[in-house]
Amino acid sequence: MTEKNQQILLARRPAGAVEEGNFRLVEAEVPQPAEGQFLVRNLFLSLDPYMRGRMSEAKSYAKPAEVGQVMVGGAVGEVVASRHPKFKPGDKVEGPFGWQLYALSDGKGVRKIEERGIPLSAYLGVLGMPGVTAYIGLLDIGQPKAGETLVVSAASGAVGGVVGQIAKIQGCRAVGIAGGADKCRFAVEELGYDACVDYKAGRLDEDLPRAVPGGVDVYFDNVGGEITDSVLLRMNAFSRIPLCGLISEYGRPEPRGLKNVRSLLVNRIKLQGFIVSDHLQRWPAALADLARWVAEGKIKYRETVAEGLRNAPTAFIGMLSGKNLGKQVVKLS
Amino acid sequence: MTEKNQQILLARRPAGAVEEGNFRLVEAEVPQPAEGQFLVRNLFLSLDPYMRGRMSEAKSYAKPAEVGQVMVGGAVGEVVASRHPKFKPGDKVEGPFGWQLYALSDGKGVRKIEERGIPLSAYLGVLGMPGVTAYIGLLDIGQPKAGETLVVSAASGAVGGVVGQIAKIQGCRAVGIAGGADKCRFAVEELGYDACVDYKAGRLDEDLPRAVPGGVDVYFDNVGGEITDSVLLRMNAFSRIPLCGLISEYGRPEPRGLKNVRSLLVNRIKLQGFIVSDHLQRWPAALADLARWVAEGKIKYRETVAEGLRNAPTAFIGMLSGKNLGKQVVKLS
Numbered sequence: 178m179t180e181k182n183q184q185i186l187l188a189r190r191p192a193g194a195v196e197e198g199n200f201r202l203v204e205a206e207v208p209q210p211a212e213g214q215f216l217v218r219n220l221f222l223s224l225d226p227y228m229r230g231r232m233s234e235a236k237s238y239a240k241p242a243e244v245g246q247v248m249v250g251g252a253v254g255e256v257v258a259s260r261h262p263k264f265k266p267g268d269k270v271e272g273p274f275g276w277q278l279y280a281l282s283d284g285k286g287v288r289k290i291e292e293r294g295i296p297l298s299a300y301l302g303v304l305g306m307p308g309v310t311a312y313i314g315l316l317d318i319g320q321p322k323a324g325e326t327l328v329v330s331a332a333s334g335a336v337g338g339v340v341g342q343i344a345k346i347q348g349c350r351a352v353g354i355a356g357g358a359d360k361c362r363f364a365v366e367e368l369g370y371d372a373c374v375d376y377k378a379g380r381l382d383e384d385l386p387r388a389v390p391g392g393v394d395v396y397f398d399n400v401g402g403e404i405t406d407s408v409l410l411r412m413n414a415f416s417r418i419p420l421c422g423l424i425s426e427y428g429r430p431e432p433r434g435l436k437n438v439r440s441l442l443v444n445r446i447k448l449q450g451f452i453v454s455d456h457l458q459r460w461p462a463a464l465a466d467l468a469r470w471v472a473e474g475k476i477k478y479r480e481t482v483a484e485g486l487r488n489a490p491t492a493f494i495g496m497l498s499g500k501n502l503g504k505q506v507v508k509l510s
Numbered sequence: 511m512t513e514k515n516q517q518i519l520l521a522r523r524p525a526g527a528v529e530e531g532n533f534r535l536v537e538a539e540v541p542q543p544a545e546g547q548f549l550v551r552n553l554f555l556s557l558d559p560y561m562r563g564r565m566s567e568a569k570s571y572a573k574p575a576e577v578g579q580v581m582v583g584g585a586v587g588e589v590v591a592s593r594h595p596k597f598k599p600g601d602k603v604e605g606p607f608g609w610q611l612y613a614l615s616d617g618k619g620v621r622k623i624e625e626r627g628i629p630l631s632a633y634l635g636v637l638g639m640p641g642v643t644a645y646i647g648l649l650d651i652g653q654p655k656a657g658e659t660l661v662v663s664a665a666s667g668a669v670g671g672v673v674g675q676i677a678k679i680q681g682c683r684a685v686g687i688a689g690g691a692d693k694c695r696f697a698v699e700e701l702g703y704d705a706c707v708d709y710k711a712g713r714l715d716e717d718l719p720r721a722v723p724g725g726v727d728v729y730f731d732n733v734g735g736e737i738t739d740s741v742l743l744r745m746n747a748f749s750r751i752p753l754c755g756l757i758s759e760y761g762r763p764e765p766r767g768l769k770n771v772r773s774l775l776v777n778r779i780k781l782q783g784f785i786v787s788d789h790l791q792r793w794p795a796a797l798a799d800l801a802r803w804v805a806e807g808k809i810k811y812r813e814t815v816a817e818g819l820r821n822a823p824t825a826f827i828g829m830l831s832g833k834n835l836g837k838q839v840v841k842l843s
Contacts, residue, residue, distance in 0.1 A: 230776075237776045238747070401771055414571070420775050436767035438734055442753050442783040443563075443570045450775040 182207045183486050184247045185276040191232055194428040195497060199232065200248065200490040207279045215259035217270060217280045222486070222507040223251040223301035224493045225335070226399075229427040238452050248276035248489075251306060252509075253290065253297045264289070271300045276489055278509060295471065302335050302504035303478040304467055310453040311339035312463040314419035315397055316347075317456070318449050323348030325394035328385075328411075330404050332373055333360040333479075335504035336421060339467070340397045341370050342476045349395070352388045354381070354404055356499045363502060367477060381407045392416075400425045402433050409437035418448040427497065479503030515540045516819050517580045518609040524565055527761040528830060532565065533581065533823040540612045548592035550603060550613045555819070555840040556584040556634035557826045558668070559732075562760040571785050581609035581822075584639060585842075586623065586630045597622070604633045609822055611842060628804065635668050635837030636811040637800055643786040644672035645796040647752035648730055649680075650789070651782050656681030658727035661718075661744075663737050665706055666693040666812075668837035669754060672800070673730045674703050675809045682728075685721045687714070687737055689832045696835060700810055714740045725749075733758045735766050742770035751781040760830065812836030 181204045188201040210216045231242045231249050242249050252274040256264050261284055264270065272287030274280035290300055302308060314336075321327055327344040331337040332353025341364065344351040353364040353373035361373035372388040374381060385407055392413040398405055402425030412418075426432055441448060470476040481501035483492035489507045496505040514537045521534040543549045564575045564582050575582050585607040589597050594617055597603065605620030607613035623633055635641060647669075654660055660677040664670040665686025674697065677684040686697040686706035694706035705721040707714060718740055725746040731738055735758030745751075759765055774781060803809040814834035816825035822840045829838040 238778070406767075423772055423775055426772060432769045432772060434739075434767055434769035434771050436765045438767050439756055439759060439765060441781065442756055445571070445783045445785055445788060447780065447782045448774065449780045450778045452778055455778060 180207060180278075181205065182277060182279045184278075185486060185489055187232060187242045187244050187246060187248055189244060190234060191229075191428075193430050195229065195232065195494050197490050197494070202487055208281050210258055210260045210281055212260050214281050214283050215256050215261040215264045217252075217254040217272070217274055217282060218257045219252040219254040219274050219278055219280060219509050221253045221298040221301055222276060222489060222509060223305070224483075224489065224496050224505040224507065225250070225307065226422055226424050226427065226497065228493065229424075229497060249273065250276050251301055252280070253300050254280070269297060271305060276486065278486060293468075295468070298480055298482070298504075298506050298508075299471070299478065301506055302480065303339055303471060303476060304464060306453055307335035307504060308339050308467045309456075309460055309463045310421060311336045311343060311397075312467060313453055313456050313459050314421050314451055315340050315343050315395070317459065318419035318451055319395040319397060319417050321347050321349045321395045324350075326350040326352060326389050326391055327395045327397065328352045328354065328389060328393045328408055329397040329399070330354045330408070331399035331422070331424065331499075332370065333364045333368070333502055334399065337397070337399055338364070338368050338478060338503055339476060341368055342470070344395075345369050345371075346470065346475055350389075350391075352393075354385070354400075354408075360499075360502060363479070367479070369477075376404055382410075385411060395419070397421060398423075401435070402426060406435055406437045409435065409440040412440050412444045412446055414444050416444060416446050418446060420448055420450040424497065481505045483507045485509070513540060513611075514538065515610060515612045517611075518819060518822055520565060520575045520577050520579060520581055522577060523567060524562075524761075526763045528562065528565065528827050530823050530827070535820055541614050543591055543593045543614055545593050547614050547616050548589050548594040548597045550585075550587040550605070550607055550615060551590045552585040552587040552607050552611055552613060552842050554586045554631040554634055555609060555822060555842060556638070557816075557822065557829050557838040557840065558583070558640070559755055559757050559760065559830065561826065562757075562830060582606065583609050584634055585613070586633050587613070602630060604638060609819065611819060626801075628801070631813055631815070631837075631839050631841075632804070632811065634839055635813065636672055636804060636809060637797060639786055640668035640837060641672050641800045642789075642793055642796045643754060644669045644676060644730075645800060646786055646789050646792050647754050647784055648673050648676050648728070650792065651752035651784055652728040652730060652750050654680050654682045654728045657683075659683040659685065659722050659724055660728045660730065661685045661687065661722060661726045661741055662730040662732070663687045663741070664732035664755070664757065664832075665703065666697045666701070666835055667732065670730070670732055671697070671701050671811060671836055672809060674701055675803075677728075678702050679803065679808055683722075683724075685726075687718070687733075687741075693832075693835060696812070700812070702810075709737055715743075718744060728752070730754060731756075734768070735759060739768055739770045742768065742773040745773050745777045745779055747777050749777060749779050751779060753781055753783040757830065814838045816840045818842070 364373040401423035602623040697706040734756035
């Protein structure tokens with residue numbers, strides 16, 4: 178093999194907002210699999226908000242990424258060489274292969290993709306970690322009942338877009354919060370939300386109540402901060418908040434937090450932080466339902482595709498400030 | 511009957527901190543029961559932090575108290591006249607009789623007290639709403655397991671003092687947070703806490719970690735604010751926060767809220783606001799266990815007793831700033 182591997186390393190930890198200088202592109206030899214390993218050529222790289230947390234040293238649910246090492250991340254690719262009994266060249270796989278063109282794997286955390294006409298990149302989104310996150314967070318933690326009102330922040334994103342559509346399948350009123358008129362139009366016209374509020378219009382405290390005249394029964398939170406404080410004032414008694422992400426906090430040197438904590442008490446709200454990897458036993462059922470809903474046209478999805486590994490940092494920084502519509506991926510070949 | 515009734519009315523709503531001027535003492539005729547009613551002479555009046563919420567107009571779990579009306583509140587008393595089939599003169603009763611010497615009741619929300627050598631005032635504390643609040647919040651929502659570490663704020667109060675002792679009965683390490691060395695000494699020496707941190711010493715971020723070297727599995731929160739932010743930094747993965755009160759917020763014109771919301775996500779914390787009156791079906795079991803534990807000496811309690819209805823406002827204001835040790839009551843005769 179004469180081709181070189183390319184890798185994006187974590188060059189230094191961000192002090193606040195992520196910058197291009199936090200990353201470094203390097204070339205390396207394409208490695209050869211040892212006994213029990215296989216070599217993957219990555220086709221699509223996933224970019225997800227959780228990666229921002231891994232770039233910092235603060236205690237989190239996963240160990241931080243190491244400075245000088247390849248950035249962590251999921252990818253789909255094709256096995257090109259194997260000394261692993263369960264994977265053979267030509268297999269399509271999804272796994273934690275990192276920000277690079279070629280990766281070695283021992284099969285841990287890797288799933289084989291049965292191709293059935295769905296584009297491979299979807300296994301990083303609606304049929305991957307973000308889709309399962311939406312499914313478990315909404316159904317297991319949010320426990321929506323038909324007729325209830327769901328609100329989801331980052332409503333047109335990789336997770337949020339699936340949350341709203343599952344809520345509709347459950348018979349809920351689904352209301353999104355997103356940044357910009359385009360995202361809101363997409364949420365209502367393409368994803369089927371009943372309403373979507375553009376928080377960038379600067380009138381969330383007036384616009385949200387009109388979109389949820391009966392209050393909020395489930396708030397699927399991806400963002401935290403001011404948006405969540407506004408939603409807290411509309412929560413109904415015995416409502417639920419699956420806490421999935423805090424993207425509004427990630428770039429801040431000091432946390433902003435929440436002001437309207439009183440609503441949690443007064444309305445007897447159950448708020449639960451969750452991480453999809455804690456719920457591995459639920460993945461098969463979630464993926465089966467999601468695949469069926471996609472095949473039936475009940476769940477639609479959109480991707481924002483960056484081209485080439487060297488553009489991953491720019492795409493990642495853009496995603497953290499909400500430039501993507503739907504799932505952000507990087508096409509590698 | 512020649513005696514007059516005395517009542518304390520809500521004179522005006524507090525703007526921030528509660529003041530004496532928010533109340534007004536008036537005299538009135540002692541009322542006579544209509545058919546289906548009975549008349550109670552109150553013996554002890556309960557003072558509880560939740561009453562602060564009822565003094566405000568803001569939406570809460572119960573309707574606000576009305577200006578010009580008798581202040582809401584629980585009391586124990588003796589039936590002195592009755593046209594109700596289930597209550598007769600001489601019965602000792604506990605119910606929502608308000609800040610007054612005499613009250614009419616139709617029996618709603620009233621329980622008859624079977625006297626068994628426990629002082630009547632205890633039915634406002636450890637064997638009443640605060641005790642049941644501690645029981646349900648800790649056991650049903652906090653779900654402590656033997657060997658786990660519990661932290662409770664307002665640890666020597668009417669609720670907190672019972673929480674710590676039930677946690678010990680469950681085999682937990684019980685750590686209190688209280689204001690002042692006296693309260694902490696009382697918590698450890700009389701109530702049996704393993705440790706108690708005096709937040710008024712101003713070193714909570716250093717003192718708390720020493721008291722909870724293995725982190726916190728259940729945080730029973732009565733206070734919110736800075737204390738809760740400090741505890742949030744010590745929470746373990748999959749820990750629980752029964753949210754019972756936010757006494758640090760009650761006097762503020764603007765909420766302070768919480769900064770360290772990220773811990774809720776990173777540690778997959780389940781936080782649940784609760785109100786004891788939502789769980790009426792659990793009261794009999796709770797009261798039976800609490801009465802047994804008190805009789806066995808496994809749960810101790812302390813009261814701070816004010817004398818005379820006219821001193822109720824001062825005692826209430828003092829309780830809101832933490833001047834009481836244990837349950838605050840007012841002796842009325």
